Each structure stands twice: as structure tokens, then as C-alpha cells.
Amino acid sequence: MNILVLVKQVPDTSDVKFDERGVMIREGVQSILNVFDQFALEEALRLRQKYGGEVSVMTLAPEQAKTAVQKCLALGADKAYHISDKAFGGSDTLATSYALSLAIRKAGNFDLIMAGNQATDGDTGHIGPQVAEWLGIPHVSYVEQVLSIENGRATVKSILEDGYRIVDVELPALFACLPPTNFEYTNPSMSGIIKAKSKPYTWWKADDIDGDKSKFGLNGSPTRVLKMYPPPKRSRGTVFTGDYHDAVKKIIEALMEKKVIE
Amino acid sequence: MLDFTFTEEQEMIRESVREFAQKKIAPIALEMEKTRQIPEDIIKGMADLGLIAPTVSPEYGGQGFDAVTAGIIAEELARADVTGSIPVFYLVQASWGHIFDKYGTEEAKREVLPNVTKGKWFLGIATTESDAGSDVAGTRTTIRKEGDHYVVNGEKMYISGVREAYTRGGGHITIAKQNPELGTRGMTLFYLPLQSKGIIPTYVDDLGREGISTGGFTIDNVVIPKHYIIGEENRGFYIVHEGYEYARGLISVICAGAGLQSLERGKKYLKERKAFGQPLAKFEALQFRLAEHYTKLSFLRLGAYWALWTYDQEAKGKATRFEVSKAIAMAKMFASEWSNAAIDEVMQWQGAFGYTRECPDQAAWRAIRSFAWAEGSKEIMRVIVSRELLGKEYISYK
Ligand SMILES: Cc1cc2nc3c(=O)[nH]c(=O)nc-3n(C[C@H](O)[C@H](O)[C@H](O)COP(=O)(O)OP(=O)(O)OC[C@H]3O[C@@H](n4cnc5c(N)ncnc54)[C@H](O)[C@@H]3O)c2cc1C
Ligand SMILES: Cc1cc2nc3c(=O)[nH]c(=O)nc-3n(C[C@H](O)[C@H](O)[C@H](O)COP(=O)(O)OP(=O)(O)OC[C@H]3O[C@@H](n4cnc5c(N)ncnc54)[C@H](O)[C@@H]3O)c2cc1C
Numbered sequence: 001m002n003i004l005v006l007v008k009q010v011p012d013t014s015d016v017k018f019d020e021r022g023v024m025i026r027e028g029v030q031s032i033l034n035v036f037d038q039f040a041l042e043e044a045l046r047l048r049q050k051y052g053g054e055v056s057v058m059t060l061a062p063e064q065a066k067t068a069v070q071k072c073l074a075l076g077a078d079k080a081y082h083i084s085d086k087a088f089g090g091s092d093t094l095a096t097s098y099a100l101s102l103a104i105r106k107a108g109n110f111d112l113i114m115a116g117n118q119a120t121d122g123d124t125g126h127i128g129p130q131v132a133e134w135l136g137i138p139h140v141s142y143v144e145q146v147l148s149i150e151n152g153r154a155t156v157k158s159i160l161e162d163g164y165r166i167v168d169v170e171l172p173a174l175f176a177c178l179p180p181t182n183f184e185y186t187n188p189s190m191s192g193i194i195k196a197k198s199k200p201y202t203w204w205k206a207d208d209i210d211g212d213k214s215k216f217g218l219n220g221s222p223t224r225v226l227k228m229y230p231p232p233k234r235s236r237g238t239v240f241t242g243d244y245h246d247a248v249k250k251i252i253e254a255l256m257e258k259k260v261i262e
Numbered sequence: 263m264l265d266f267t268f269t270e271e272q273e274m275i276r277e278s279v280r281e282f283a284q285k286k287i288a289p290i291a292l293e294m295e296k297t298r299q300i301p302e303d304i305i306k307g308m309a310d311l312g313l314i315a316p317t318v319s320p321e322y323g324g325q326g327f328d329a330v331t332a333g334i335i336a337e338e339l340a341r342a343d344v345t346g347s348i349p350v351f352y353l354v355q356a357s358w359g360h361i362f363d364k365y366g367t368e369e370a371k372r373e374v375l376p377n378v379t380k381g382k383w384f385l386g387i388a389t390t391e392s393d394a395g396s397d398v399a400g401t402r403t404t405i406r407k408e409g410d411h412y413v414v415n416g417e418k419m420y421i422s423g424v425r426e427a428y429t430r431g432g433g434h435i436t437i438a439k440q441n442p443e444l445g446t447r448g449m450t451l452f453y454l455p456l457q458s459k460g461i462i463p464t465y466v467d468d469l470g471r472e473g474i475s476t477g478g479f480t481i482d483n484v485v486i487p488k489h490y491i492i493g494e495e496n497r498g499f500y501i502v503h504e505g506y507e508y509a510r511g512l513i514s515v516i517c518a519g520a521g522l523q524s525l526e527r528g529k530k531y532l533k534e535r536k537a538f539g540q541p542l543a544k545f546e547a548l549q550f551r552l553a554e555h556y557t558k559l560s561f562l563r564l565g566a567y568w569a570l571w572t573y574d575q576e577a578k579g580k581a582t583r584f585e586v587s588k589a590i591a592m593a594k595m596f597a598s599e600w601s602n603a604a605i606d607e608v609m610q611w612q613g614a615f616g617y618t619r620e621c622p623d624q625a626a627w628r629a630i631r632s633f634a635w636a637e638g639s640k641e642i643m644r645v646i647v648s649r650e651l652l653g654k655e656y657i658s659y660k
């Protein structure tokens with residue numbers, strides 16, 4: 001089983017602030033590995049343990065994203081591909097997924113490609129499905145668990161708004177992964193961090209991947225960002241304080257008053 | 263060439279430890295005041311990550327970390343555990359694990375160290391006695407050779423981790439007199455398992471760091487095998503100081519980390535709490551105190567890492583024993599005082615709440631206070647620096 005995990009470094013959005021123009025303040029914001037991607041990686045490592053094989057990770061990003069990739073290696077991935085070139089500047093999701101799909105072809109034959117369901121910054125959820133389309137392979141989104149892999153097929157659990165579905169799919173395929181709410185992320189161990197240093201790390205520039213260069217970067221990006229602004233702030237609502245029993249009582253009274261319950 | 267950056271690898275280590283410590287340790291730290299032990303799942307988590315005695319070589323279950331890297335872990339643990347218990351649990355084993363690894367026999371290392379790094383056993387240090395602390399030469403405990411083994415008699419007091427080693431397994435690197443007539447040149451260091459026949463533990467009701475015990479034990483004709491001797495016989499006094507220096511370096515980082523973390527809490531409080539119609543943070547009298555403590559502790563932090571770096575330089579043959587002793591003593595000289603002063607200030611900012619048990623800073627204050635004595639008192643740090651500056655002939659006693 002050869003698995004590739006697509007990973008992205010994102011700003012730590014647990015503490016995001018915007019300036020008065022609505023532009024995100026990046027200063028002082030730490031960069032982290034997209035948590036969805038860490039989940040995808042941990043799922044891939046679990047599969048490796050069960051079925052053997054190798055787990056590679058790939059990112060298309062400026063050089064500084066190396067820390068996120070290095071974390072993947074420390075968590076147990078076997079090797080890394082890092083595609084970085086000014087030519088990719090200004091890429092929208094279409095151009096990003098195109099370049100990624102070319103790099104994936106070059107990197108080798110993978111039985112399985114895993115991605116995060118979405119990146120916590122861009123948050124489009126495009127990349128996984130788009131990469132699959134460029135490669136002409138099936139994909140499943142909202143994958144919470146890969147249940148089994150047998151005879152060139154995989155069974156996965158995919159989360160729906162009101163439940164879940166079990167999907168049986170032919171490999172190679174791409175899964176966009178979504179961690180269960182109570183997922184406990186692993187911290188890289190000290191020995192993992194030491195070993196990461198000596199694992200294969202491949203750098204590619206735009207010239208290293210074959211494809212239509214006019215589809216790279218800003219030129220290959222049909223999307224135009226006209227304006228960015230944070231969503232309007234919602235009012236805080238009513239907060240009920242006090243001791244647990246009192247608060248519950250007050251909430252029930254308020255709901256009854258509004259005729260939500262009787 | 264002056265470069266204050268950590269390596270990429272060290273930054274990753276810091277991040278991983280910080281995440282673990284803030285997620286798992288910080289929320290339960292104050293509970294240790296009552297439970298008086300480090301939760302088992304935290305010990306296991308630390309062992310799984312490789313945080314227990316990471317200074318031990320990989321072949322015995324450690325990570326082979328140098329002193330600076332060991333310091334990074336110490337700082338993050340100190341920033342998370344306000345009771346200081348886990349930092350003590352960590353620093354003692356990191357320092358003395360390093361000494362065991364460097365001077366222990368192959369057989370003893372195979373037997374003991376993997377159990378330590380896995381978090382099963384505790385490894386401590388026992389030099390202090392009721393009548394001998396700073397003056398290690400005043401040690402009364404004796405060790406004598408009998409055929410192919412040794413017999414130890416005496417007592418040790420004010421020792422960290424007695425309950426841990428007595429109940430979990432493990433023991434203490436212990437010093438005793440083998441040839442009393444030779445003074446400091448007649449002392450031997452050895453590993454003493456606390457579950458040995460002839461050991462009776464006692465416990466001290468400490469002022470702080472409740473998650474780890476302090477106590478003592480009597481040693482009544484305890485037999486230890488030859489391979490438990492650490493380093494050469496009669497060289498104990500010298501080896502033990504190397505270990506103390508390691509520990510003092512880590513303690514200095516811990517003091518800086520705990521103090522700076524307390525200032526973080528204080529800063530938040532100053533901004534939130536209002537008096538006389540404005541946030542406390544607007545009062546310059548308080549701003550200046552924040553600025554002063556922050557500056558002192560930042561210098562302490564730098565000094566502590568520099569001292570640990572000096573220790574690592576010695577291992578590379580680029581610094582002498584004396585340079586290391588001096589650097590480490592300079593780092594520890596003000597460590598507990600400055601940290602305690604900063605934490606005390608943060609307690610003050612919090613008004614009456616600062617004097618309650620709920621206030622995390624009171625626990626930090628009590629923990630840090632111990633480092634004015636533990637692993638070498640602040641006065642002894644002055645003795646060492648003076649000795650290095652003036653020369654041995656000016657030591658006022660022999
Ligand atoms: C018009 C436009 C211009 C842009 N210009 C820039 C720019 O100049 N610089 C810039 O940095 N960004 C730019 N972006 C953002 C960039 O295109 C997106 O961040 C990127 O395409 C991923 O989209 P997303 O963040 O929504 O990821 P999603 O589609 O939500 O991510 C889903 C999953 O896909 C994988 N994935 C996503 N991105 C990558 C990647 N780069 N490498 C490997 N795997 C990945 C991860 O597994 C991730 O969890 C631009 C976007 C637009 C629309
Ligand atoms: C919480 C805690 C944990 C400890 N854990 C351990 C442990 O795990 N293992 C261990 O072996 N020990 C441990 N100790 C003991 C510690 O190392 C000693 O307390 C320390 O070395 C001082 O010795 P003492 O207490 O006997 O004080 P003394 O040596 O009796 O000194 C009393 C006072 O006189 C000062 N003084 C002594 N000599 C001089 C001098 N020449 N000039 C100026 N002032 C001087 C000292 O600084 C001190 O303030 C621990 C102590 C504490 C508080």
C-alpha cells in the first residue's frame with residue numbers, strides 16, 4: 001500500500017484577528033499543520049501499520065511550510081515532496097490542484113491519496129476533489145475512517161449532515177478526511193523528531209514537473225478576489241449565568257416565554 | 263559569532279512538548295496540590311513522547327539529548343505545571359540519568375535506565391543528610407567493600423522522589439564515605455535501589471511541589487552489587503558535582519520559564535481588571551514592575567541557556583570544568599529569587615484573589631522557593647563564583 005497525504009501549512013486560526021480593512025493580521029500568528037491534514041496523516045499511518053507499505057506527504061507551498069512537512073515526518077511519514085516556486089504565486093484552487101496532480105504523477109504510483117477535507121484558512125474544500133478529477137480517479141469527501149482495504153477496493157465511512165454512509169470504492173482513489181470531534185491528535189515524539197531529519201525530502205520547482213505552464217500560478221487562476229471581509233459579527237445572545245441548576249431553570253423559563261417549548 | 267537561535271529540530275521539540283504540556287498538564291496541575299502525585303497517564307504520556315531522562319543514550323531508551331535541548335523541555339514543563347512537581351520529576355531524572363549514562367557500568371545501565379525512560383522507575387539523587395547539606399564533605403553515610411559486594415549504612419534526608427522510587431521502583435544515586443580519612447577524595451557514588459532490604463523511608467511535609475514527594479531514608483546494612491558503583495571508587499565527590507551542575511542549569515531555565523509564565527497570567531489580569539475607572543494595565547507604577555520583571559527573567563532565561571550551552575561545550579572539549587561550574591552557578595545564583603519576586607508581584611496585582619489557594623501563582627511561588635536550596639543553595643552559588651574569580655586559596659574554610 002502506497003499512500004500519499006496532501007498537506008498544507010495554515011495560520012493558527014484559533015486566534016485570528018482582522019484589521020479595520022478586514023484583512024487578516026498575519027503578524028505574530030503561528031503557522032501550523034492543517035489539523036484536517038494531520039488527521040488524514042494519522043489515518044494513513046494507521047493503514048500502513050495494518051497493511052504495510054509507505055506513506056509519503058506532499059505540499060505545494062513556500063519554503064517556510066517545511067516545518068509543517070517536517071512535523072509529518074516526525075509523526076511517522078516515510079518521505080516528503082515539497083513543490084515550491086515563485087511561478088505558483090497567486091494560485092487559486094484550480095491552479096493549485098493542477099500543479100499538485102502533476103507532481104503526484106511524477107512522484108509515482110499511489111494506491112491511495114488522502115487529503116484534509118478542508119484547509120482551515122482557505123476553507124474551500126476544493127483541493128481534494130479537484131486533484132482527483134485531474135488524475136481521473138474517484139474520490140470520497142467527509143471521510144472519517146477507512147474501514148477496510150481488500151482486493152483493490154476500499155470501504156470508508158463518510159459523514160453526512162444527518163448520519164453517515166459507507167462507501168465502497170475502487171482504488172486508486174482520493175479521500176478527503178474529516179476528524180471525529182473527539183479525535184486526539186498525536187504529538188511528535190522526541191525520537192520521531194530526530195528520525196525526521198534523515199528521511200528523504202524532495203524539493204521540486206515548476207520546471208521539475210511536466211505540464212502546461214500557462215496553467216500555473218496567477219495566469220492559471222480564473223478566480224479573482226474582489227474583496228475580503230470578515231462575516232458580520234453576530235450579537236452575543238443572552239448569557240445565563242449562575243449555578244448549574246439555576247441557569248438551566250432560567251433557560252427553560254426563557255424558552256417557554258418565547259414559546260419554543262411549552 | 264553570536265547566534266541566539268535554536269535549531270529547527272529544537273524548535274520542533276519545543277512545539278511538541280508545549281502542545282503536550284499545555285493540553286495535558288496545565289489543566290490538571292493544581293489538582294496535584296490535593297492528590298499529591300503526578301497522574302499516571304501523564305507519566306505514560308511523557309514516556310511515550312520520550313520526555314523522561316531524554317539525556318540518556320538511545321541504546322538505554324533515551325534520546326541522547328544535549329543539555330540545551332534538555333533545557334527546552336524543562337522550560338515547557340515549567341510553563342505548564344504551576345506546582346513545579348513535573349519539572350522536578352523531569353529535571354532530577356534528566357540530570358542524574360545523564361550521570362548514570364556517563365559513569366554507570368554497562369550492566370547497571372541495561373538494568374536501570376530503560377525502566378527509568380519508560381516511566382516505570384524513578385531515578386533520584388541522595389547526597390543530603392540531616393547534618394550535611396551544602397557541606398557534602400560532612401557526609402556520614404558509609405560504604406565498605408565486602409568480598410564481591412558493598413555494604414552501606416547511614417541515612418539521607420530532604421531527598422526528592424523518595425515515595426516514587428520506594429513504591430514504583432528505581433532508586434537514588436547516593437554518596438557515601440568509603441575512606442573517611444581521605445575526606446572528599448574518599449567518597450564513592452553508587453546506585454541505591456530504594457526497594458532494597460534495609461531501607462526505611464520517611465516523608466517531609468513540604469511547602470510546595472505537592473505532586474512529588476520529599477523525604478529521607480535510613481540505610482541499614484544494605485548490600486549492593488559491585489556493578490552499582492558509579493564511576494571509580496573515591497571519585498564520587500567530583501562526579502556528583504557534575505550532576506549538580508546539570509541540574510542547576512535546568513533549574514535556572516525552570517525558574518525563568520515559571521516566572522515568565524506567571525507574568526503572562528499577570529499581564530492578562532492587568533488588562534482585564536479595572537480600578538479607578540481604568541484597567542490596571544494603565545497604571546505606570548504597575549507597567550514598570552512588569553517591564554522590570556520581564557527584563558530580569560528574560561536575562562535569566564538567556565543566562566540559563568548559555569550555562570547549559572557551556573556544559574555542552576565542555577563535552578566537545580571547548581570549555582573547562584571550571585568555566586562550566588562558574589557559568590552554571592551564575593545562572594542559578596539569582597534564579598529562584600528573581601522568579602519568586604516576579605511571581606510575588608503577579609500575586610500582588612491580583613489583589614485578595616492572589617492570596618487564595620485558587621490562584622495558580624501561589625503554587626508557583628511555593629515551588630520556585632525550593633530552588634533557593636535544592637541542588638545547591640543560592641549562597642553556595644556565590645561561593646562557587648567567588649572561588650572561580652579569586653582562586654581556591656581564598657576559600658575561607660577547608
Ligand atoms: C484568487 C486566489 C488567489 C490566491 N492567491 C494565493 C497566493 O498568492 N498565495 C497563496 O499562498 N495562496 C493563494 N490562494 C489560496 C490558495 O489557492 C489556496 O489556499 C489553496 O488552493 C488551497 O485551497 P484551500 O485553502 O481552500 O484548501 P482546501 O481545498 O480547503 O484544502 C483541502 C485539502 O487539500 C489539501 N491541500 C490544500 N492546499 C494544498 C497545498 N497547497 N499543497 C498540498 N495539499 C493541499 C490539504 O489536504 C487540504 O486539507 C489564492 C486563492 C485564490 C482563490
Ligand atoms: C524541596 C527540596 C528538595 C531537595 N531534594 C534533594 C534531593 O533530591 N537530593 C539531595 O541530595 N538533596 C536535596 N535537597 C537538599 C538540598 O540540596 C539542600 O537543602 C542544600 O544543599 C542545602 O543544604 P542544607 O539544607 O543542609 O543547608 P545547610 O548546608 O545547612 O545550609 C544552611 C544555610 O546556610 C547557608 N550556607 C551554608 N554554607 C555556606 C557558606 N559557606 N557560605 C554562605 N552560606 C552558607 C546555606 O546556603 C543555607 O542557606 C532538597 C532540598 C529541598 C528544599
